Amino acid sequence: MAKVSIVMGSDSDMPVMAQAAEILEKFGIDYEMRIISAHREPDVFFEYAKGAEERGVKVVIAGAGKAAHLPGMCAALFPMPVIGIPMKTSDLGGVDSLYSIVQMPSGIPVATVAINGGKNAGILAAKILAVSDPELLAKLKAYTREMKEGVEAKDQKLADEGYRAFLK
Structure with a gap:
């Protein structure tokens, strides 16, 4: 049984929405x-x-561009958390999508991530589910530790090899 539903209005959104799916799979x-x-x-x-x-379904991740009504309509009909992903658009760069999703009327909230923020939407869905799942919470803590160690390793590489090591 799916705990998260990922929904998009067009297959052109798939590259961003796939990032959310990859995180959920992880x-x-x-x-x-x-x-x-x-x-x-x-x-x-x-x-x-x-x-x-x-x-x-416990959480919906909805991606949309331009008028971007999909996340807000999900939030109007689905009683649990909805995470909106504004899609980058050719007309206004995604700011139109962002405003449409984030400016919901009182009582119909949509948690909104950055433009094309599929990865963060997946992480946020995991964090919401982790509130009642200690095993998932442990996985999230390990993921955070891995990110920290990655930054530390890059800093050490800079100290050891200098900035040119990153330009290769």
């Missing part, structure tokens, strides 16, 4: 992934969003 979190347009097939979208809780 932490062993079951997910479903769908392409559903809230504008072009509203009946399918409503069925998807209203049925997510019954399917066992």
Whole structure:
């Protein structure tokens, strides 16, 4: 049973949404992934969003560009957390998507990550689930430790070899 649902309005969003899926896989979190347009097939979208809780979904990650209604509509219909990923657009660079997702009316929150922030959306979903899952929390702590050790190793490389070692 999928704990996280990843939904996007277009297959053009897949490279960013796949980053969220990769993180969920890294932490062993079951997910479903769908392409559903809230504008072009509203009946399918409503069925998807209203049925997510019954399917066992605990968190929705929704990516959208331009008008970016998908995350907000998910939040309006799904009673648990929704994470919005604003997509970079050719017209306004994704700022349009960001504003559309983050400026939700009172009572309908959408947790919003950076433009094209698929990886952070996956991490945030994992952190939400870790509130009631000690094993997942331990995996997140190990992941944080690995990131810290990676930065320390790069700093040591800089000290040992100088900046030119990073320009190769």
